Amino acid sequence: PRKVTTRRLIEMKAKGEKIAMLTAYDYSMAKLVDEAGMDAILVGDSAANVMAGYPTTLPMTLDQMIYHAQCVVRGVKRALVVCDMPFGTYQGNSIEALNSAIRIMKESGAEAVKMEGGAEIIESIERILCAGIPVMGHLGLTPQSINKFGSYNVRARNEAEAQKLIEDAKLLEQVGSFAIVLEKIPAALATKVSESVSIPTIGIGAGNGCDGQVLVMQDMLGINKGFSPRFLRRYADLGTIVEDAVGNYIKDVKSTDFPNESEQY
Numbered sequence: 001p002r003k004v005t006t007r008r009l010i011e012m013k014a015k016g017e018k019i020a021m022l023t024a025y026d027y028s029m030a031k032l033v034d035e036a037g038m039d040a041i042l043v044g045d046s047a048a049n050v051m052a053g054y055p056t057t058l059p060m061t062l063d064q065m066i067y068h069a070q071c072v073v074r075g076v077k078r079a080l081v082v083c084d085m086p087f088g089t090y091q092g093n094s095i096e097a098l099n100s101a102i103r104i105m106k107e108s109g110a111e112a113v114k115m116e117g118g119a120e121i122i123e124s125i126e127r128i129l130c131a132g133i134p135v136m137g138h139l140g141l142t143p144q145s146i147n148k149f150g151s152y153n154v155r156a157r158n159e160a161e162a163q164k165l166i167e168d169a170k171l172l173e174q175v176g177s178f179a180i181v182l183e184k185i186p187a188a189l190a191t192k193v194s195e196s197v198s199i200p201t202i203g204i205g206a207g208n209g210c211d212g213q214v215l216v217m218q219d220m221l222g223i224n225k226g227f228s229p230r231f232l233r234r235y236a237d238l239g240t241i242v243e244d245a246v247g248n249y250i251k252d253v254k255s256t257d258f259p260n261e262s263e264q265y
């Protein structure tokens with residue numbers, strides 16, 4: 001299958017084709033997601049939550065993100081693989097940001113990086129873009145700033161924040177980002193942003209006016225059972241399927257039903 005490129009995603013927006021994106025963190029699941037026909041796979045720093053069990057994304061290290069991205073890249077033939085830059089590896093200093101992005105690209109084989117923020121980190125974004133590394137922006141609810149916001153509530157509900165978000169989106173387009181994630185903002189604002197830029201917007205909790213959608217795999221597969229925000233659609237109840245399967249295995253071992261004649265040598 002022909003590889004999806006950042007150019008292709010921009011073309012898809014121009015043609016009005018919606019973009020499907022999902023997170024993945026390991027080889028086996030990335031392979032299944034790719035074979036199902038996903039356009040883009042995000043190696044999200046949500047790995048902190050769903051893979052490592054941390055309450056926030058802040059502890060994720062560059063080495064850990066590179067490890068997850070390496071695993072995903074080995075499983076993917078077609079989808080574009082985008083890797084999150086973790087907290088602390090790009091905000092302070094644009095040279096350090098470039099070095100972090102170069103490590104991700106060199107060591108993992110991911111094809112683009114994603115960074116949270118607009119004007120505040122534009123120097124880092126520009127320096128990374130200058131090195132030929134595609135950058136996906138991320139505006140609205142930016143989980144790496146949870147300690148500043150104090151909650152995971154909907155963002156940009158007031159005019160000032162909405163205006164800043166539109167300006168940030170235009171700035172990201174102007175410097176050459178290839179797409180922007182819009183997380184947990186009013187649908188009407190996301191539609192307006194999507195109409196204001198020619199690069200695709202990928203929404204999560206941002207309504208149907210975005211050019212594509214992204215979800216966290218564990219959330220949409222029902223593995224992350226306690227998490228059920230309004231924006232989430234559950235496509236499977238894998239949590240229950242796994243619990244039932246594991247429970248049956250335990251029962252069969254205890255009762256000596258497993259293994260039977262045909263399951264031994």
Ligand code: KIV
Nearest residue numbers: 023044045046181216
């Ligand atoms: O880390 C992640 O999974 C993300 C998506 C929610 C956009 O950044």
Ligand code: NA
Nearest residue numbers: 044045046084
């Ligand atoms: Na993320």
